[in-house]
Amino acid sequence: MEQAPILRVRDLTKTFTMHVLGGKRVEALNGVSFDVSPGQCVALVGGSGAGKSSLLKCIYRTYTATGGAIAFKTASGDTVDMASADERKVLEVRRDEIRYVPQFLRAQPRMAAVDVVAMPHASNGRLEEVRKDAGAMLSFLGIQPELQSSYPSVFSGGEQQRVNVARALLRPRRLLLLDEPTSALDAGNRERVLDLLSAARRDGAAMIAIIHDIHVLQALADHVLVLDNGRAAEFGPLGRVDAARYVGGQP
Amino acid sequence: MATIAELLERSGSRHSGYSYAFLDETAKRDLRRAMLKAVAIPGYQVPFGSREVPVAKGFGTGGLQITLSIIGPGDVIKVIDQGDDAGVNANNIRRLIERTTGLDTTLETAGATVIQTRHRVPEEVLREDQVLVLQVPYPEPLRLVERSQTAARTMHAEKDYARMWLALYEDVVRKGEVTIGAGYPVVVNHRYVMASTPVPRWDLPKLHRSKALHLFGAGREKRLYAIPPHTDVAPMEFEDHPFEVEGFGGTPCARCGAAATFLTERLNADGSRTLTCSDTAYCDLRLTGGKAETWY
Amino acid sequence: MVLALLTVRGLTKTYGPACRGRGSEGCLLDREDDPGTSSCAACGLIAACSDVSFDVYPGEVLGIVGESGSGKTTVMRSLYLDHMPTSGEAYFAAFEAGRHNIFEADRPQRRRIRNYLMGIVYQEARRGLNLLVTAGGNVAERLLAADWRSVADIRSKAADYLARTEVPLDRMDDFPAFFSNGMQQRVQIAKALSNSPNLVLLDEPTTGLDVSVQAGVLDLIRDIRRDFRVAIVVVSHDLSVIGMLAERTLVMRHGRVVESGLTDQILEDPQHPYTQLLVSSAL
Numbered sequence: 001m002e003q004a005p006i007l008r009v010r011d012l013t014k015t016f017t018m019h020v021l022g023g024k025r026v027e028a029l030n031g032v033s034f035d036v037s038p039g040q041c042v043a044l045v046g047g048s049g050a051g052k053s054s055l056l057k058c059i060y061r062t063y064t065a066t067g068g069a070i071a072f073k074t075a076s077g078d079t080v081d082m083a084s085a086d087e088r089k090v091l092e093v094r095r096d097e098i099r100y101v102p103q104f105l106r107a108q109p110r111m112a113a114v115d116v117v118a119m120p121h122a123s124n125g126r127l128e129e130v131r132k133d134a135g136a137m138l139s140f141l142g143i144q145p146e147l148q149s150s151y152p153s154v155f156s157g158g159e160q161q162r163v164n165v166a167r168a169l170l171r172p173r174r175l176l177l178l179d180e181p182t183s184a185l186d187a188g189n190r191e192r193v194l195d196l197l198s199a200a201r202r203d204g205a206a207m208i209a210i211i212h213d214i215h216v217l218q219a220l221a222d223h224v225l226v227l228d229n230g231r232a233a234e235f236g237p238l239g240r241v242d243a244a245r246y247v248g249g250q251p
Numbered sequence: 252m253a254t255i256a257e258l259l260e261r262s263g264s265r266h267s268g269y270s271y272a273f274l275d276e277t278a279k280r281d282l283r284r285a286m287l288k289a290v291a292i293p294g295y296q297v298p299f300g301s302r303e304v305p306v307a308k309g310f311g312t313g314g315l316q317i318t319l320s321i322i323g324p325g326d327v328i329k330v331i332d333q334g335d336d337a338g339v340n341a342n343n344i345r346r347l348i349e350r351t352t353g354l355d356t357t358l359e360t361a362g363a364t365v366i367q368t369r370h371r372v373p374e375e376v377l378r379e380d381q382v383l384v385l386q387v388p389y390p391e392p393l394r395l396v397e398r399s400q401t402a403a404r405t406m407h408a409e410k411d412y413a414r415m416w417l418a419l420y421e422d423v424v425r426k427g428e429v430t431i432g433a434g435y436p437v438v439v440n441h442r443y444v445m446a447s448t449p450v451p452r453w454d455l456p457k458l459h460r461s462k463a464l465h466l467f468g469a470g471r472e473k474r475l476y477a478i479p480p481h482t483d484v485a486p487m488e489f490e491d492h493p494f495e496v497e498g499f500g501g502t503p504c505a506r507c508g509a510a511a512t513f514l515t516e517r518l519n520a521d522g523s524r525t526l527t528c529s530d531t532a533y534c535d536l537r538l539t540g541g542k543a544e545t546w547y
Numbered sequence: 548m549v550l551a552l553l554t555v556r557g558l559t560k561t562y563g564p565a566c567r568g569r570g571s572e573g574c575l576l577d578r579e580d581d582p583g584t585s586s587c588a589a590c591g592l593i594a595a596c597s598d599v600s601f602d603v604y605p606g607e608v609l610g611i612v613g614e615s616g617s618g619k620t621t622v623m624r625s626l627y628l629d630h631m632p633t634s635g636e637a638y639f640a641a642f643e644a645g646r647h648n649i650f651e652a653d654r655p656q657r658r659r660i661r662n663y664l665m666g667i668v669y670q671e672a673r674r675g676l677n678l679l680v681t682a683g684g685n686v687a688e689r690l691l692a693a694d695w696r697s698v699a700d701i702r703s704k705a706a707d708y709l710a711r712t713e714v715p716l717d718r719m720d721d722f723p724a725f726f727s728n729g730m731q732q733r734v735q736i737a738k739a740l741s742n743s744p745n746l747v748l749l750d751e752p753t754t755g756l757d758v759s760v761q762a763g764v765l766d767l768i769r770d771i772r773r774d775f776r777v778a779i780v781v782v783s784h785d786l787s788v789i790g791m792l793a794e795r796t797l798v799m800r801h802g803r804v805v806e807s808g809l810t811d812q813i814l815e816d817p818q819h820p821y822t823q824l825l826v827s828s829a830l
Contacts, residue, residue: 019823413689417684
């Protein structure tokens with residue numbers, strides 16, 4: 001039985017007006033609608049410039065939607081429209097419920113990897129405890145303890161990405177927005193990250209993930225949203241959408 | 252009530268043409284009004300219209316104006332300078348008072364009703380019927396930390412003494428103790444910070460709950476203030492760096508042998524130096540076998 | 548529902564008399580949009596800041612960004628009651644339970660707000676510190692104002708704060724006049740934090756510092772925010788400083804707030820032409 005959606009996106013439109021360029025308007029999203037339920041993972045696919053990142057950022061409210069609604073159902077049963085909610089409400093939802101994992105780690109400079117992972121969760125428990133869990137998760141992802149006390153700015157791309165994922169997954173969140181979560185990883189680390197993400201799904205987390213790798217898509221996603229030039233070209237269960245047309249890699 | 256003319260005649264003033272006690276009655280009334288206010292608000296600096304007196308500014312004109320305003324028939328005046336009745340300045344002021352009032356003067360602390368002083372509080376305990384008038388050069392204790400008089404007055408009004416405390420803290424931190432000697436700041440009646448200027452620390456405990464009225468006058472700065480009898484006077488001090496009076500290493504007075512008085516260095520004819528009592532009246536009293544209640 | 552710690556409404560600070568509509572184009576103060584200038588063409592009035600409104604919530608960091616002359620510092624000095632605004636209101640939860648406008652506080656109340664309820668760090672250390680009072684003494688001043696009377700207790704408390712802000716304790720009894728700029732800022736921060744204020748105002752706290760020193764001070768502010776759970780308003784012309792510290796940001800220009808929002812939204816999806824210019828001009 002399918003649960004009620006945790007997120008309903010309706011007619012989402014995002015247009016950038018670039019005043020610096022004489023008021024030039026760029027349409028990033030145009031009338032996008034879809035739902036995500038707890039435990040589901042929607043893969044976002046489409047060519048570059050199709051609007052995938054814009055969609056994630058609109059849901060997270062890093063971009064302010066130009067039109068439409070992004071109705072998020074909170075744990076307490078309220079519905080928050082991320083397109084129009086006030087800043088305080090958005091911050092609250094970000095703190096407790098939605099986590100955005102950008103493709104590249106944007107961490108506070110000069111902070112040890114273990115703290116980068118632990119700090120966003122410090123308010124949900126004793127710091128020492130959170131830090132211990134952060135260390136364990138980093139170790140699971142192959143970041144050795146001696147590396148955990150170094151600054152991530154000196155890490156390789158793959159190491160940074162694992163720190164990024166660990167930071168998102170250390171404590172359960174009800175909706176994860178993932179921008180190519182495994183793009184910089186080798187096969188072994190990719191499997192570990194996918195294991196973690198699958199476990200989060202089984203625990204009920206909903207996910208929207210930009211995926212460019214058919215293997216990752218098949219391992220993680222159960223729905224596919226195809227974006228084409230800012231519009232939702234196709235949306236449906238994995239089997240019914242020919243995702244392979246839009247992503248690389250061999251099945 | 253005697254008229255002024257009668258007072259003058261009775262006093263046998265040799266300077267007819269001058270008012271009794273030199274100042275005109277309006278001036279005295281003005282000063283007395285300021286004094287009443289000062290007594291009502293212990294430690295608060297009251298502005299007053301400082302008059303010209305035949306003494307140069309800086310030589311005790313504030314104290315002199317107070318003295319001249321409060322004395323009358325029956326008073327006995329003592330004037331001391333640095334504890335010494337024989338100082339030039341003390342002699343001049345004493346003579347002025349004698350000539351303009353005809354009052355008796357004395358060198359003995361116990362025999363005086365009004366004592367005008369610079370730099371010292373007598374070693375003998377004062378009584379309810381005595382008034383000590385102190386000559387003050389700088390009435391504003393906050394001048395150490397605040398140059399603007401207006402700002403300083405606002406600080407007093409708001410009891411904002413943090414910067415004064417900070418100055419004392421800095422002194423302790425950098426020199427190990429509060430180094431202010433004469434003019435150590437005190438808190439009067441738990442409210443106003445007051446300059447005890449310019450008496451030495453030695454004399455500060457004598458101000459606390461004294462039976463006598465203390466009046467402070469600064470002629471050049473045109474301010475006067477008061478400590479009424481039985482008023483609490485506390486030096487500004489830290490719990491762990493309590494206020495201490497000067498010590499003389501147990502040296503007794505070379506003249507009278509007193510073990511606990513404020514001593515001053517005197518140059519002898521042969522060029523040697525000895526420490527003797529700063530309060531010469533008390534020293535003389537001891538030498539002549541007299542007895543007096545002291546603070547110690 | 549969390550109540551705001553500080554609510555500012557219509558904060559305006561002008562210099563010179565206002566014409567208020569006597570000129571043909573109307574007074575600068577009556578215009579709703581960004582007038583493109585801080586000075587009224589009709590009457591010559593200068594509006595250092597005009598009609599600025601915002602809220603600060605407990606424990607959050609609010610950024611104010613804008614070029615020099617945009618009114619950021621005027622807002623800060625008004626909040627710290629360094630000067631009185633021409634009009635406007637500010638309600639501070641720590642003062643009279645937020646029922647009274649702090650701009651109408653009397654002098655002792657203002658002193659209490661400045662000494663106990665708020666702390667400030669100025670861009671120029673000489674404004675925030677007495678450079679001829681020891682580093683420890685500068686921190687001690689606020690404690691002395693709060694009636695601390697034991698030199699040992701004051702010293703140990705001041706040493707706590709100085710250690711917390713990474714000022715070497717062997718410099719505690721030295722004059723800040725002889726400190727590096729970065730160290731002076733650390734002493735200012737220690738002073739601002741003494742007496743555990745509810746709100747700390749940072750006015751360009753890292754401007755003018757060498758890059759490495761700036762990084763150290765930013766890290767310190769970040770740690771302090773975490774450890775002291777104090778609300779912070781930080782003013783900077785530097786978007787990267789704001790991006791690192793603030794969750795929400797106001798953009799000011801010509802004395803007005805032209806845009807406000809979540810900091811990541813301001814940086815990635817700026818709406819106002821000026822904000823777009825600011826973001827696109829960042830290095």
